[in-house]
Amino acid sequence: LVFLILAAVIAVAAAGVIYWLYIDWDDDYFAVTNKRVVSAQKIILLYESRQESPLDAVLSVSANTNYLGRLLSYGNVVMKTYTGILSFDNIPNPEHIASIIEEKQKRISTSNVQLEKTARINTVRDRLGFTSAPPAAKKDNEENIPQNIKPGVLPKWLANLFNMRVVNEDTITYRTHWFIFLQSSWMPTLILAGTILGAIIHIIYPFTPLDRLTSLFASLFIIFASGLWWLYNYIDWRNDRYLLSDEQIVDINHKPLSSEEKRSAALNNIQSVEYQRIGLLGLVLDYGTVLIRIGDDQFTFDDVYNPSDVQREIFQRVEKQKQKQKQAEVEGERRRILD
Secondary structure (H helix, E strand, O other), X not given: OHHHHHHHHHHHHHHHHHHHHHHHHHHOEEEEOOOEEEEEEEEOOOEEEEEEEEHHHEXXXXXXXXHHHHHHOEEEEEEEEOXXXXXXXXXXXXXHHHXXXXXXHHHHHHHHHHHHHHHHHHHHHHHHOOOOOOOOOOOOOOOOOOOOOOOOHHHHHHHHHOOOEEEXXXXXXXXXXXXXXXXXXXXXXXXXXHHHHHHHHHHHOOOOOOOHHHXXXXXXXXXXXXXXXXXXXXXXXXXXXXXXXXXXXXXXXXXXXXXXXXXXXXXXXXXXXXXXXXXXXXXXXXXXXXXXXXXXEXXXXXXXXXXXXHHHHHXXXXXXXXXXHHHHHHHHHHHHHHO
16 A cells, blocks of 8 residues: 555646746747747746847857757757847757748848839939839738737736736836835835734733823834835835836936936847746746846846837837838938939
């Protein structure tokens, strides 16, 4: 009987490990869209990370396999970018995937050249008084990238309650997660709540030798002091914010009654954006860190709510800024040719 129980426990444990390995394998994915390449890695309940790079930032693509990989048709696709290496590890048919990435890069280049050529021709025809052919509709919709984690109703409600994401015209303001505020303010909150509860109980049923008036003044003093402590932590949390506009990103760190540190960088200098969720709380409460590489420097949006959405919005603004810059360059080149 003992042997059967032990065998059953081992079988259940083995099944649990196999299921955990399957879920861990199923959560990892790689994606190639018409604008970028994506590598997402996740260890269930512990860690999540996603790296992205625009296709025009990929300098070279190579497929690496070993002997077993050649037999079973799997290997690694390694992409060198301006900021380092982005790798698709242990994927099937790596040579085919590498050729797809190179083909999409060629399409981007060819499409840009063709659009520029058509725009120049139409500009010349307009200047000469001819009717220009209407430009072809540009399909700029990006292919969808799967998102494994979606915030629930309660996290969304708390995010709105604490204003962790605020849109003001063309600027988005992000704040650190409300849980970070609770971590820094649990002590004054506990003292404040305990003092108020103790004062109410003492008024109804005195449990100290102090008279009610003395006890009330002592409670009011503690409530005032702990309230100021709580308010300081709240203002400190609220003053730390990250801004995303059409032109730049800004990191503001402002201590109440003290100094303010402000860093900013232009969107067209951003080379890569990735995010990480670490630990069970980061996955359950949906917060993490967004890492933005700008040359040799790195900006971090620490402990922001729904970091995958923050990453997506940054990429959208970067792409919009690049298109605007390209359009300005094309217009300048057209004027030069016409002159």
